[in-house]
Amino acid sequence: MNTHTQLATYNFAYLDEQTKRMIRRAILKAIAIPGYQVPFASREMPMPYGWGTGGVQVTASVLGPDDTLKVIDQGADDTTNAVSIRAFFQKVANVAVTTRTADATIIQTRHRIPEETLNEGQILVYQVPIPEPLRFLEPRETETRKMHALEEYGLMHVKLYEDIARNGHIATTYAYPVKVEGRYVMDPSPTPKFDNPKMHKSQALQLFGAGREKRIYAIPPYTDVISLDFEDHPFEVQSFEEPCALCAACDVYLDEVILDDLGGRMFVCSDTDHCEKRRADGHVGPLAGETAETAP
Amino acid sequence: MTAVQSNSASMFQGGFADPVFNAQLVFRQIMDALARPGRVAEFNGLANPPAPLSPTVASIAATLFDHDTNVWLDPALARNEQVAGWLTFNTSAPLTREPLDADFAILLDSGSLPLLESFSQGTQEYPDRSTTLILQIASLTGGRKLCLTGPGIRDVDNSAPNGLPDHFFDQWASNGLRFPRGVDVLLAAPDGVIGLPRTVKIALGES
Numbered sequence A: 001m002n003t004h005t006q007l008a009t010y011n012f013a014y015l016d017e018q019t020k021r022m023i024r025r026a027i028l029k030a031i032a033i034p035g036y037q038v039p040f041a042s043r044e045m046p047m048p049y050g051w052g053t054g055g056v057q058v059t060a061s062v063l064g065p066d067d068t069l070k071v072i073d074q075g076a077d078d079t080t081n082a083v084s085i086r087a088f089f090q091k092v093a094n095v096a097v098t099t100r101t102a103d104a105t106i107i108q109t110r111h112r113i114p115e116e117t118l119n120e121g122q123i124l125v126y127q128v129p130i131p132e133p134l135r136f137l138e139p140r141e142t143e144t145r146k147m148h149a150l151e152e153y154g155l156m157h158v159k160l161y162e163d164i165a166r167n168g169h170i171a172t173t174y175a176y177p178v179k180v181e182g183r184y185v186m187d188p189s190p191t192p193k194f195d196n197p198k199m200h201k202s203q204a205l206q207l208f209g210a211g212r213e214k215r216i217y218a219i220p221p222y223t224d225v226i227s228l229d230f231e232d233h234p235f236e237v238q239s240f241e242e243p244c245a246l247c248a249a250c251d252v253y254l255d256e257v258i259l260d261d262l263g264g265r266m267f268v269c270s271d272t273d274h275c276e277k278r279r280a281d282g283h284v285g286p287l288a289g290e291t292a293e294t295a296p
Numbered sequence B: 001m002t003a004v005q006s007n008s009a010s011m012f013q014g015g016f017a018d019p020v021f022n023a024q025l026v027f028r029q030i031m032d033a034l035a036r037p038g039r040v041a042e043f044n045g046l047a048n049p050p051a052p053l054s055p056t057v058a059s060i061a062a063t064l065f066d067h068d069t070n071v072w073l074d075p076a077l078a079r080n081e082q083v084a085g086w087l088t089f090n091t092s093a094p095l096t097r098e099p100l101d102a103d104f105a106i107l108l109d110s111g112s113l114p115l116l117e118s119f120s121q122g123t124q125e126y127p128d129r130s131t132t133l134i135l136q137i138a139s140l141t142g143g144r145k146l147c148l149t150g151p152g153i154r155d156v157d158n159s160a161p162n163g164l165p166d167h168f169f170d171q172w173a174s175n176g177l178r179f180p181r182g183v184d185v186l187l188a189a190p191d192g193v194i195g196l197p198r199t200v201k202i203a204l205g206e207s
């Protein structure tokens, strides 16, 4: 209790209590209206907006001394952004941290949803740059509010259909729009559409924070999250031609890694924790031996 | 006379002993209650308010209320100077007599529950601007068996909170029809909290 009290004088988790209360109230309304963007009074954080200050504020308002935090950028725990945010919360909240998906109670992410299925009681916090899925179609906030209010999503379908007319398929691969619980069209943030199906009826609570745009939204557990599509062009995730070069996983999202300046390259799991776990479990990819020294 | 004196003292006592961590703990339980409707979220009376306000309701108030939130009290509570004074002193929340202006409402006497639509429903553009009702009830178990379905619930939840009047269920059905507008409810009993976000559908089980 003493350590707690000492930390409190430095503002546990950085934010003052009034700010936390305001964000907490916004989170509760976001949960009650799945996929709807709740405005909130975003605070300046000691990091640039591009670093996910919305996600950081949500995590700071939710986090407690008993939590274990994991932070990922792309699928990795060891990028500058992830390392910095993790270090920030270790300093201001003295919180336990982990890279293991299964051990985390809160996972803050930008770009990816972990490959390992999330469980009840886990919270996934997304750092969102642009929360409004209709922004590219309509720049005025008053108009997009009205479109959500009237459930007027025809333009979004037209945009996707133009993709099909131009490319023969829907070309959007990131931030692919979804409909939540049959009502709100929502931007899943810049995750690859590969991850969209993981949002559907997830056991975990999903919270989204956009700092610059001052929006919080949420998907409760066991909620329908359906990617927009057309009968003649159903939604499909990316598929990869070869398995992970290191752990041989074939149902995961892969990143291209350049091996040398002669054009050598390999495809490996974007989720580094998942890849390490599989290798520890004895799964061996085709390049596992050769690249042992250069592997991430 | 003695009772009055001890009551007037308690108006300024009984807040959170450890405001930062108690509020975090209670918030997580409330969030879990709304994210997983029907599941009982527990926290043992952290706040200790004057009766008849329960420690559960007082802990919710101490966690979520402040000078930015208008609070409506049911008529009996509003007449209780000790309770109104405790809330004002411990949360700084302004009290309102107008249910339409309320961010939060506390109701002890669920028998005289006003119509849910007399509270703020939010607007179609801003449905988040609606009242959250905190209903103090006898117990979260032992009542009529309910069938809850909706976001946050895997299949169906069979909670049986004790102390909800029959007309609540008709009102709740109407509340659901106003989606995305509508109120959200926290059922608060000595044994914890059950969250009823506006998305939850309630069917009556066998009585």
Ligand SMILES: [Zn+2]
Pocket (backbone or CB within 6 Å): A244, A245, A246, A247, A248, A249, A268, A269, A274, A275, A276, A278
């Ligand atoms: Zn791998």
